[in-house]
Amino acid sequence: MTRFVSPRVIRALLPALSMAVLLVAIFVIQPRAMSYFGLNLMLNLALPIAFATMAQLCVITVNDLDLSIGSFVSFCACVGATFLNDTPLLGVAVLVGCVGVYAAVGALIHLRNLPSIVVTLGMSFVWLGCSVLLLPTPGGTAPAWLIAIVKFKTPLIPFAILASIALALIVHAGLMKSAAGAVLRGSGGNPQAIARAGWSLLRTKVTMFALAGCFGVLAGLSLVGMTTSADANIALRYTLLSIAGVILGGGEFVGGRVSPIGAVLGALTLALAGSLLSFMQISPDWQIGAQGAILIVVLALRTLVNRAEARAA
Amino acid sequence: MNTVAAPTRSPLARFATRPWIWSFIGALAVWVATIVFTGGKGAGEILSVALTFSSFFVIVGVGQMFVITTGPGNVDLSIPANIALSGALAMILMDGSNGMILAGLVAAVLCGVAIGCFNYILIRTLQIPPIIATLSASFIIQSIAIAYGRGLKIKPPPLLTDLVQAHILSVPLLALFVLALSVGLAFVLNRTLYGRAVTAVGQNPRAAELAGISVGRTRFLTYVLSAALAGLCGAMLAAFSGGASLNMGEEYLLASIAVVVIGGSSVAGGDSNVPGIWGASLFMYLLVTMLNTFGVGAGVRLVATGVIIIAVITIAGGKSSGRG
Numbered sequence: 001m002t003r004f005v006s007p008r009v010i011r012a013l014l015p016a017l018s019m020a021v022l023l024v025a026i027f028v029i030q031p032r033a034m035s036y037f038g039l040n041l042m043l044n045l046a047l048p049i050a051f052a053t054m055a056q057l058c059v060i061t062v063n064d065l066d067l068s069i070g071s072f073v074s075f076c077a078c079v080g081a082t083f084l085n086d087t088p089l090l091g092v093a094v095l096v097g098c099v100g101v102y103a104a105v106g107a108l109i110h111l112r113n114l115p116s117i118v119v120t121l122g123m124s125f126v127w128l129g130c131s132v133l134l135l136p137t138p139g140g141t142a143p144a145w146l147i148a149i150v151k152f153k154t155p156l157i158p159f160a161i162l163a164s165i166a167l168a169l170i171v172h173a174g175l176m177k178s179a180a181g182a183v184l185r186g187s188g189g190n191p192q193a194i195a196r197a198g199w200s201l202l203r204t205k206v207t208m209f210a211l212a213g214c215f216g217v218l219a220g221l222s223l224v225g226m227t228t229s230a231d232a233n234i235a236l237r238y239t240l241l242s243i244a245g246v247i248l249g250g251g252e253f254v255g256g257r258v259s260p261i262g263a264v265l266g267a268l269t270l271a272l273a274g275s276l277l278s279f280m281q282i283s284p285d286w287q288i289g290a291q292g293a294i295l296i297v298v299l300a301l302r303t304l305v306n307r308a309e310a311r312a313a
Numbered sequence: 314m315n316t317v318a319a320p321t322r323s324p325l326a327r328f329a330t331r332p333w334i335w336s337f338i339g340a341l342a343v344w345v346a347t348i349v350f351t352g353g354k355g356a357g358e359i360l361s362v363a364l365t366f367s368s369f370f371v372i373v374g375v376g377q378m379f380v381i382t383t384g385p386g387n388v389d390l391s392i393p394a395n396i397a398l399s400g401a402l403a404m405i406l407m408d409g410s411n412g413m414i415l416a417g418l419v420a421a422v423l424c425g426v427a428i429g430c431f432n433y434i435l436i437r438t439l440q441i442p443p444i445i446a447t448l449s450a451s452f453i454i455q456s457i458a459i460a461y462g463r464g465l466k467i468k469p470p471p472l473l474t475d476l477v478q479a480h481i482l483s484v485p486l487l488a489l490f491v492l493a494l495s496v497g498l499a500f501v502l503n504r505t506l507y508g509r510a511v512t513a514v515g516q517n518p519r520a521a522e523l524a525g526i527s528v529g530r531t532r533f534l535t536y537v538l539s540a541a542l543a544g545l546c547g548a549m550l551a552a553f554s555g556g557a558s559l560n561m562g563e564e565y566l567l568a569s570i571a572v573v574v575i576g577g578s579s580v581a582g583g584d585s586n587v588p589g590i591w592g593a594s595l596f597m598y599l600l601v602t603m604l605n606t607f608g609v610g611a612g613v614r615l616v617a618t619g620v621i622i623i624a625v626i627t628i629a630g631g632k633s634s635g636r637g
Contacts, residue, residue, distance in 0.1 A: 122620070124567070125567070126615070126623075132612035243445070253386070
């Protein structure tokens with residue numbers, strides 16, 4: 001069955017389409033948003049969400065789910081606002097240690113065949129506790145260099161957009177186009193086949209969890225660079241946002257089917273939803289509800305495309 | 314009923330094979346450690362308070378257990394939002410008057426039922442994993458709760474508050490009520506057609522379907538049951554804490570899943586038990602009490618809670634696969 005636009009293409013375009021619809025709606029309601037300043041304002045908090053979404057994507061790729069990413073990002077932000085500023089070497093060591101802990105969690109989940117939601121649930125308590133120990137009250141100061149990077153004014157296009165595009169393309173190249181990426185995704189799609197072909201499932205899982213840790217660190221640092229101070233609860237909502245972002249971007253829960261570019265678009269879409277509401281002068285009470293509604297609408301559209309595909313087949 | 318403790322004459326080994334026994338041993342150990350630390354003071358009070366607070370965990374935990382039993386990937390993430398909305402709804406409807414207590418409680422449960430239906434409609438029509446469906450639903454429910462319940466300062470009816478906080482022979486009335494409820498639900502799980510269907514669907518949905526069980530209907534009823542229990546919990550919690558607040562459900566997301574796992578139910582579904590929910594709820598609450606008694610700060614307490622959850626699942630789990 002050959003068609004002009006195949007369901008597969010439509011499905012791949014859905015994340016971009018939903019973001020475009022949202023952007024158009026924003027520009028129609030508030031034309032002034034269509035400027036360097038406007039975009040910068042709307043998207044400056046999108047970068048940490050994009051990083052957190054990418055971390056979640058790494059974990060979802062290997063058929064797991066990370067319920068601790070929000071508290072982990074908060075912890076990294078706290079480290080960024082304390083150790084990294086006061087004693088940079090110690091700060092870097094702590095952050096590297098965090099990535100090590102993530103890798104260890106991946107190893108534990110694989111070796112003992114544990115349900116990831118429970119283990120990461122436990123880890124979310126651990127990270128939150130560490131953040132509270134580090135910063136019992138909101139405070140701290142982000143290092144000047146970090147603030148300078150995050151608030152860097154790139155010409156023509158805001159830094160958050162450029163960084164998001166770079167993030168999407170780098171992960172896309174690494175995960176979707178490289179041989180190693182195929183193995184990593186395969187370990188989510190068909191673990192037995194990957195194991196029989198001689199690759200270590202332990203290694204793939206540890207790699208993906210370590211990568212998730214790295215992206216989590218980047219999310220925390222970019223967040224604290226933006227806010228300049230941190231608190232233990234600063235990013236707790238990222239756990240749910242990141243899952244929503246991955247799914248919005250075309251990722252599926254099982255089978256290693258993910259899309260890094262889609263995930264970044266999904267994260268940006270969720271970040272923009274808040275701006276649209278405020279331009280429509282709808283109370284911020286409904287912001288989280290709107291994110292849920294967007295999720296449902298996009299998933300409904302995807303189901304329609306899938307049904308069309310099934311009928312065509 | 315197989316949830317009744319084995320007779321004393323039977324060997325200890327038979328007792329130890331019960332998956333839920335470990336949660337009770339854990340709860341007992343933590344309680345003993347606490348009263349050793351206090352030198353025996355307040356042992357009864359600690360237990361009484363623990364029974365009250367565990368009751369809330371048990372109400373939502375049993376609902377979550379039914380959902381998790383229906384198989385890998387089935388989990389209800391809308392519980393916290395549900396608690397917030399149902400609690401607010403119940404308080405508004407009761408409006409502090411004793412005569413409206415029953416109406417308020419029914420409304421909270423019905424609110425839960427509606428949320429359960431909404432969850433299942435999303436799962437079914439969109440063909441999306443329940444985690445995502447209940448997550449999206451919870452976003453919307455939470456917004457409704459925020460918009461509807463902001464700044465709500467309605468006190469619960471005095472009679473309801475008295476009932477929720479009453480004690481019979483120093484045993485909390487609430488705990489007795491929830492005990493009766495959980496015995497009833499254990500009967501449903503182990504002895505009714507629906508309960509057996511839940512377990513069968515969790516073990517192998519295809520085999521269950523071929524055996525003539527309607528998988529869709531079973532899952533639908535399960536999501537409705539879980540949400541209805543969360544709704545009830547919302548009303549009780551609001552009555553207990555002197556009014557509904559928007560974040561009162563927050564800790565119940567993690568707690569509801571944790572008590573199922575610690576209680577010895579399989580995260581992959583198809584193998585659950587109700588007594589474990591009680592053991593695990595008591596364990597979770599007594600653990601916090603112990604750490605508080607030891608005088609550790611909030612940070613250490615959170616870290617210890619997390620480490621212990623992971624330790625328990627590492628030691629107890631590992632048999633079953635699946636994401637749960």
